Amino acid sequence: MNAVAKPVFNKKAITDIRHDWSREEILALFTQPFSDLMFQAQTVHRANFDPNQVQVSTLCSIKTGACPEDCAYCPQSARYDTGLEKEKLMAVQAVIDEAKAAKASGATRFCMGAAWRSPKGRDMGYVTDMVKGVKGLGLETCMTLGMLKSEQAEQLADAGLDYYNHNLDTSPEYYGDVITTRTYSDRLETLDNVRNAGMKVCCGGIVGMGEEESDRAGLLQQLANMKEHPESVPVNMLVKVEGTPMADQADLDPFDFIRTIAVARIIMPKSHVRLSAGREEMNEQMQAMAYLAGANSIFYGEKLLTTPNPEASKDMLLFKRLGIHQESYEIHMDEKEQAAALVKSLAAEQESIKNDKFFYTA
Numbered sequence: 001m002n003a004v005a006k007p008v009f010n011k012k013a014i015t016d017i018r019h020d021w022s023r024e025e026i027l028a029l030f031t032q033p034f035s036d037l038m039f040q041a042q043t044v045h046r047a048n049f050d051p052n053q054v055q056v057s058t059l060c061s062i063k064t065g066a067c068p069e070d071c072a073y074c075p076q077s078a079r080y081d082t083g084l085e086k087e088k089l090m091a092v093q094a095v096i097d098e099a100k101a102a103k104a105s106g107a108t109r110f111c112m113g114a115a116w117r118s119p120k121g122r123d124m125g126y127v128t129d130m131v132k133g134v135k136g137l138g139l140e141t142c143m144t145l146g147m148l149k150s151e152q153a154e155q156l157a158d159a160g161l162d163y164y165n166h167n168l169d170t171s172p173e174y175y176g177d178v179i180t181t182r183t184y185s186d187r188l189e190t191l192d193n194v195r196n197a198g199m200k201v202c203c204g205g206i207v208g209m210g211e212e213e214s215d216r217a218g219l220l221q222q223l224a225n226m227k228e229h230p231e232s233v234p235v236n237m238l239v240k241v242e243g244t245p246m247a248d249q250a251d252l253d254p255f256d257f258i259r260t261i262a263v264a265r266i267i268m269p270k271s272h273v274r275l276s277a278g279r280e281e282m283n284e285q286m287q288a289m290a291y292l293a294g295a296n297s298i299f300y301g302e303k304l305l306t307t308p309n310p311e312a313s314k315d316m317l318l319f320k321r322l323g324i325h326q327e328s329y330e331i332h333m334d335e336k337e338q339a340a341a342l343v344k345s346l347a348a349e350q351e352s353i354k355n356d357k358f359f360y361t362a
């Protein structure tokens with residue numbers, strides 16, 4: 001591998017937040033010798049975070065399958081026959097129960113995902129009640145519901161949603177090979193709406209979709225050059241699902257995956273970099289290497305939306321063997337507010353059950 005430019009790395013670069021990364025600079029980080037890259041990533045990581053602390057989130061699919069979008073990697077798209085059973089929107093109380101179980105098994109953030117192009121007006125009351133109820137348990141909240149208009153982003157922010165996840169998936173150049181039903185600028189617009197509403201941004205992508213290294217650099221360049229870096233950057237490894245157009249994609253060299261984590265850590269020094277989908281196929285040594293490269297957040301639980309995720313207990317055992325502890329989360333909501341949020345969400349659910357309008361196919 002030939003570096004296209006000498007990597008910029010000095011004392012200032014360890015904690016500096018930059019928004020002017022060139023593709024060449026990022027590629028130069030990618031293409032340097034692996035040990036040099038890991039050393040830099042670990043140095044940046046230690047300067048900005050407790051290196052032995054990992055944030056743990058649980059992901060709950062609140063509405064599964066039948067999505068009208070055509071993301072070529074996704075088993076939830078209605079366009080591909082993947083055998084996935086579609087499910088209706090979960091009841092608010094069922095989501096709160098899942099969140100309670102997640103909290104009991106150690107999660108500090110509860111992420112709720114719906115396979116929608118974007119939420120409809122009728123969905124907003126339910127999802128905002130879910131946010132209030134989950135938040136009332138003392139958990140940090142995150143949602144991923146597709147594209148958001150500015151009013152919808154404001155509704156979610158008003159309900160207390162902490163994070164909104166909306167990924168860019170890949171570089172602008174490779175994007176058209178992956179998705180045709182929404183544009184890159186649609187995604188950027190949603191991210192702007194989320195930011196303007198005052199929520200934190202969770203935004204990353206997927207590697208191993210047949211893209212080039214310059215596309216991985218291009219994705220990270222887009223993220224790092226946002227006005228504010230996403231607070232959370234999920235780096236997913238493609239999970240090849242039978243029936244999707246990406247089922248037969250060639251395997252990505254695991255070191256290229258680790259390089260992507262390391263470069264994300266260097267150029268977004270204060271963001272949580274999340275080891276996301278694809279962990280099931282990574283052995284413990286590779287996961288440990290991802291932590292060493294600067295990953296400091298994971299999804300925990302038995303399912304990652306619809307793809308398998310290593311069992312929760314396996315994660316905890318690995319944490320123990322590596323001396324990793326979990327990041328805690330203190331919710332800033334007084335007890336009265338928590339109780340009121342919970343009572344309101346339960347009352348809303350009772351009402352919707354009474355009217356028999358709670359469940360529907362989105």
Ligand code: SF4
Nearest residue numbers: 067069071074077115
């Ligand atoms: S990734 Fe999201 S938007 Fe794309 S098909 Fe899957 S559920 Fe739909």
